[in-house]
Amino acid sequence: MRLRQAVVASAAAVLVAGLGAACSEPPPPGASDLVDPGTPAPKPSPTPSLPAGPLSGQPLAQPAVAGRQAIAVPIRATATGTPVGLDVADVVYQEFAESGSLHLSAVYQSRDAAKIGPVTEVRPVDIRSVGVLHPWLGYAGGPTGFVNQLAAADLTGVTPAERGAAFPSGYTSTTALRAAAPKGGTAPAPLFDYATPGTPLGTEGVTPAGKLTITAAGHATQTWSYDQASGQWVGQVGKAKVKAASVIVLTMEYRTLTVRKPSPRSLPSAMVYGKGKAVVVSGPSSARAAWSKPGQKLVCNVTDPAGYQIRPQPGTAWVIYAPTTARVAVT
Template sequence: MNRRRALGATVVAVLVAVAGAGCTEGQPPGATNLVDPGSPAPQPNPTPILPPAPLSGKPVAETVASRQAVVVPVRVTARTTPVGLAEADLVYQEFAESESLHLTAVYQSQDAARVGPVAEIRPVDIRTVGVLHPFIGYTGGPTGFLDQLAAAGLPGATPARRKAAFPSGQASTAALRQAAPTGGVAPTPVFDHADSGTPLASQGVTPASRLTVAAPGHPTQTWTYDAASSTWRGKIGKTTVSTASVVVLTTEYRTLNVRKPSPRSLPGAKVYGSGTAVVVSGPSSVSATWRKPGQRLVCNVIDPGGYQVRLQPGTAWVIYAPETARVNVA
């Protein structure tokens, strides 16, 4: 009996244990039921982080951020209706002869189907945009100015050489971009741009809603802050333009004597050097200083604390104001 009975008892014990495991008795405290989770739910792709455009500070596609800038000089009088300025990342303004303005419009993050009226090349264009490595669309110019352009190594095209880039006598930035030699590089950033909530300057910031620039021999230029669009608005010729920031650089003006193809004299802003500045961006203003040592160096605009001013992303309008001009912020 002994061995057989012992073996039988063992088998019965095993069967009882197995049967007990299949019963629906309550689980001990702390135990959990395991459930097959199935396939994991797809996770949404994170929003891609777009790089900032080098000149406007606004987010753009990588292919746009890395492309070359295009520059078009524009001549404006009180009777002119300029076009294409809204798409510019930067516009530099020189007070020219006969109450006119000479604008240097720079396009990188956006293209403009029409820009004009296109003007001749002038020293202010060459000395301002040399640091940007652009392709320039212009109408020609005095012999001496063309020599300066060639010496600066800045490529460009005129209607006489690239008619397709100037439809209806006005420049197309996309067509100029196609006419540019291969290998063009993105421009060097010329301003710091503010993140959300970042002040215009480290110190000396004051509220601002109106800026006036009165240059002798020219109508007073008035810029007004529009809170609804967070832009500054001014009248250029017969066109109202909107810009994120206006930067006024006070500088010396000299008389440029042109001999070829026809003798004439015209004013020219001294772009290199240093001086005082007034900056408005968003609902704020600050008095600053500027310094640009040479053609291929950036013009730094420094706040009273010794730091770069930080503009709101968007178009910046830079005015070369003569030392005799009156600049007021309200």
């Protein structure tokens, strides 16, 4: 009985197999049996890498911005004034000027500022500092000799006398200055090797830092303090609170310049070309360093005691030209 049931079951299996074969075409010669794996799960797209601003080291929301020309604006800062537009600058150069004032050269490339100023005259320190960046300048004229130096350095810009609408009430904006600039300006080359996460400020001579003071004759002591929450160094210029990712103090000689046109006067002027000692604070660290800038068309190199480039945190870099007689202290 069991033998008969097995035979019947076997015959049924053969019949079913035969019916299945009859309902499908035989595979072509050489074909193999493949199983459809179904629709594969989509692979996650890699996060696009945004270019960094050449003067800020920070990722740009709009990649095209990386290739645009820099804008430079000289700003006068007095003890009772309130300069604006400094926090969004990529680089700010500071010269200790006459009557306790500061002459600032603010450079904008990665970000825009809706209001910048008060705009002041051009001075040799502007030419020496920003010349290597090939910017378009917005400035309020200046002594005849200084304006001639600007032209001789192949730097161009616009003044209120040429385009008053771009300087309402003595202030300007990056939008107004870009509208006045000719087409075809070139993007600046990077000034620093910016730090990546975990990169120290320097290979030697790095110490913790929370406060930086610069005391120069004829000027109020300038104090910068590190804010742990924002990772920024906070200072004050006139009545304005300013922030920077890094403060770079370059010690150098100052000379007195005598100008005659349009009015006779004497002005202090930082000798930006040459070399000297430097102090850098960035993040919660400080580093002793040295600086060297042979001429206008060359970048100012800031190196640690081992000769390697200082690597500041990405963001605004505030470069202070301190007279050799100034006292610079970090605690």
